Amino acid sequence: MTTIQVVDTQEITPLSLAVLLPGWADEASMIPHPAALLEPMEMALCRLLSVELPNHTALPGAQCLWRSVSDHLPSPPHLVCASPVHVIAGSDDAQLITAYRLNLTMDETQTMIHELNEALAENSCSFLHDEAGHWYYQGLPADALDASPPSAVEGHPMSLAMPRADEARAWRSLWSESQMVLHQSTVNLARQNRGEPQINSLWFWGGGPMPSRSPSNASTDVSNTVLYTDDRFGIGLADALNIDRQPLEAFAQLDLTSSRYRRHVVLDSSLLHGNPDFISQRDLGALWSQRISGHIRNGLDAELNGLTGCREVFMAKTARQPSMFSRIASMFQR
Numbered sequence: 001m002t003t004i005q006v007v008d009t010q011e012i013t014p015l016s017l018a019v020l021l022p023g024w025a026d027e028a029s030m031i032p033h034p035a036a037l038l039e040p041m042e043m044a045l046c047r048l049l050s051v052e053l054p055n056h057t058a059l060p061g062a063q064c065l066w067r068s069v070s071d072h073l074p075s076p077p078h079l080v081c082a083s084p085v086h087v088i089a090g091s092d093d094a095q096l097i098t099a100y101r102l103n104l105t106m107d108e109t110q111t112m113i114h115e116l117n118e119a120l121a122e123n124s125c126s127f128l129h130d131e132a133g134h135w136y137y138q139g140l141p142a143d144a145l146d147a148s149p150p151s152a153v154e155g156h157p158m159s160l161a162m163p164r165a166d167e168a169r170a171w172r173s174l175w176s177e178s179q180m181v182l183h184q185s186t187v188n189l190a191r192q193n194r195g196e197p198q199i200n201s202l203w204f205w206g207g208g209p210m211p212s213r214s215p216s217n218a219s220t221d222v223s224n225t226v227l228y229t230d231d232r233f234g235i236g237l238a239d240a241l242n243i244d245r246q247p248l249e250a251f252a253q254l255d256l257t258s259s260r261y262r263r264h265v266v267l268d269s270s271l272l273h274g275n276p277d278f279i280s281q282r283d284l285g286a287l288w289s290q291r292i293s294g295h296i297r298n299g300l301d302a303e304l305n306g307l308t309g310c311r312e313v314f315m316a317k318t319a320r321q322p323s324m325f326s327r328i329a330s331m332f333q334r
Contacts, residue, residue, distance in 0.1 A: 015256065017264045018048050019288055023271030024149060040152035041269065042206075042233055048265050049225065049241060051211040057146045059160045061206015063138055064236030069132045081177075082127060082137040083150045084112070086197040093157035098150045099133075100273045102197055109133050112199060117234045119181045120174070131279035132232060135202070137174075144168040144209025150203040151272045171204055178202045226259075229267035252291065 019333070022041035039047075046053050053059060060156055064081040084104060085096040109129050116127045120255025144167035145277060153161040163171055166303060179201050182188060188198040226244045227234060228251040238245035 008053040013263055015259075015264070017256065017266070017267040017292070018050075019268070019292065020044055020283060021268050021271070021288060023269070035097065035123045039190050041272070042149055042258075043266070045234060045237065045265070045267055046129065046211060047241060049227070049237065051237075051241065053211055055145060055146055056148050056205070058208035058211065059148060059149070059206050060208045060210050060237070060240075061233065062238065063208070063210045064207075064233045064237070065134045066130060066136070067210075067239055068236035076128070076136075076138045077199070078141060079136050080140075080142050080145060080209070081149075081203075081205050082135040083203045083205065084109075084135055084199045085150055085203050087158070087179075087201040093159050095116075095156065096150060096154055096158055096203060097197065098154050098204050098272070099199075102199065104133065104199065106133055108191075108199070109135070111187050112182065112185055115185050115187075116178060116181055120177055134232070137204060139203075140170055140174065142231070145207050146203055147203070147204055153168040153203065171317060172226050175202065175204065193316070223263055225263040225265070226256075226261040227265045231267050231269040231273075234267045234269075253290050 024151050035127050040056075040059075042059055042064075043053060045226070046059075061081045063075055065081065066073075066075045066079065075095060084099045084102070086102055087094050087096050100314070113129050113135065119129070121138075125137070128136050128138065130136070144163060144165050146163050146165065146168070148161050180203070182198075182200050182279055183197070188200065191198050222241065222243050227238045228246050229235065229238075229247045235245060237243075248266070248268055251264075254264075256264065268288070
């Protein structure tokens, strides 16, 4: 049931709110109007922060992750993400499990990076890692590496996500060679003896340069935009774009109607990172349903749409008609 309340008001400055819950499916049926949206979380966040990305090749995964933990140290040239994964081979295809679910330690990371460099590094090509445990590779040009982030590939056939262009032949060769090195890794032998999944492959992605904001977009005023997230990609992107970034927990205390920001973007990647605070996808969906509905009950002139497809969940926007009309506040009651 929907109750419409009409309230007289002065001129209203448009507000917008978008919430990204990557990894969340449409199990939380209490969200009104579900609709599929299948773009990767990183692409969706760039779009919401008004940056132009023509394709996955331009996704600045390595640049954003490096910037989020490296205290503004310049990134090495030709840097791409070399995410450690566990590949499960099937009869017709293969699927991967991301590192967030593999309990990889820093000691294991350092050992395997050393083994890869010992076996594969040539000239200025090498593997490296940062203090947060993200893996990188530098050397090959990333122009032909049109690959989605591993979180977007997880649960889907890998063959559909592999770079197919002739120019990507060197990357496919490196992928095969790195698998052979990891197969013989002392770390994987120890993990096998403990009954843990092995790090038997790498997923190369995110070699694009840091993007610029779209000058044609009227909503690119950074002083009016705030990002709430603890996600490393989001932290690095907001810092590079000079957008105010607040920790995710700050949104719970936010009074949206009195906020000095007009554009609010929330990225909660708890499910992608295996956060144990949420038992199921339904728990996370219910939590954000309550938070967004609470803002609407408090008077936000908004249209609430549930966007699923395991990517973008909520988008709430104020009506953009002239504010000389009465303000309409929608309150969803269940």
